[in-house]
Amino acid sequence: MENGQLLSETTLExxxxxxxxxxxxxxxxxxxxKGKVLVANVLPVFTAYWLALYFSGERFVDNWGLFLITIIGSTLVISGALILNNWYEVDLDKKMVRTQKRPTVTGNFSLNTVLWSGIITSIIGLVMMLFTTLEAAVYSFLGWFVYVVLYTFWTKRKFTLNTIVGSVSGAFTPLIGWAAIAPANHTVPIVMFCILFIWQVPHTLAIAIKRLEDYTRAGVPMLPVVYGVDVTIRQNLIYIxxxxxxxxxxIASLGWFFFIFAISLTIGWIILAMKGSRAKDVKKWAQSNLRYSLIYLILLSFVMIILTSPIMN
Structure with missing residues (x-):
């Protein structure tokens, strides 16, 4: 009996x-x-894919295989870029509180393993995207190249414009999703590209203000580190x-409801952004600004999808 109990306890342990x-x-x-970053990049891919089906007169059920390849392939490309970013920035991450739990810092993953994981994941993702359309594969590569080479390897450690360069990379995501179905020379994906580009700047500036001490300690030339919080708050408002x-x-593509909703959502963000210059606790304000930016992206995408869903048409 005792042996059986010990065996059971050992098995449980x-x-x-x-x-x-x-x-x-x-x-x-x-x-x-970077879980949240990955989701925030894949969401526009899905949204644009869905919209492309609607405007091309295609049905989702007839393109579910292409959908899986597009989502999995783009997710792998984005993941590969993020992994390589972590590999290259391990020296910075060791100096920042918010990145202390990354396995490259803790040593749970060896840097060599991380490097090869990033390379292999990127290659597999890009190859998968070639099974969609060449245009979608090109956008995937451009987004990867801008993020890994132009942002991570070149500008992040040297220029305050690193935020702008990083925003260009993320803006390619709706073009990827749309181009998997049809050429992206359409008003909707082009406007989505512009929205994603602009949106990422105040989103990133909010993070930079919230984590100012981290970036200062690591020597990363983010806007508030180089020019101060007040300048950053003004820039934040301008972009919003x-x-x-x-x-x-x-309006012509998605209608007046979307227009009114998007404008109202933006006005709410502007009101919040204007409070930055008078905020007693600027870190708390930055956190609210960051949270609102995510709500903005999610709600805008959700409304786009709902308005073009079969139940609404």
Whole structure:
């Protein structure tokens, strides 16, 4: 009886240990892939793919195979870029509180493993995208190249314009999704590109203000580090105001409801951004600005999808 009980307890401990290791591995992968960043980049791919089906008169059920290849392929390309970013920036991440849990910092993953994981993941993703359309594959490569080479390897450590360069990379995502179905020389994907480009700047500036000490300690020339928080708050407001322009170009495609919704959403963000110069706790304001930016992207994408869904047409 005692031997059976001991055996049972040992089995439970072994199972618990295995579950714990698996959970820790998943957590490490999440930090390596910058979970929220990955989702924020894949969402526009899906949204644009869905919209391209609608405007091309195609049905989702007839293109589900292409959908899987597009989503999996683009996710792998984006993941590969993020992994390579973590590999290259390990020296910076060691100096920043918000990146202390990344496996490249903790040593849970060796740098050599991370490097090859990034390379292989990128290659597999790009090859998969070639099975969609050449145009979608080209946009995937351009987004990867801008993020890894122009942003990570070149501008991030040297120029405050690194935020602009990084924003160009993320803006390619709707072009990828759309081009998998049809050529992206259409008003909707082009406007989505512009929105994603502008949106990423205040989103990133909010992070830079919130984590000012981190970036200062690491020596990364983010705008608030080089020119101060007040200048950054003004720049933040200017970019958000610029978002007011783009819904006008989508009236003919998505209708007046979308226009009113998008304008209202942007006005709400502008009101929040204007409070930055008077904020007693600028870090708390930056967190609110960051949260609103994510809500903006999610709601805008959600409304685009709903308005072009079969139940609405």
């Amino acid at each position: 072994t199972t618990a240990g295995s579950s714990s290791k698996a959970l820790n591995l998943l957590i490490d992968i999440k930090y390596l892939l 105001i610029a978002l007011m322009l783009f819904p006008f170009f989508l």
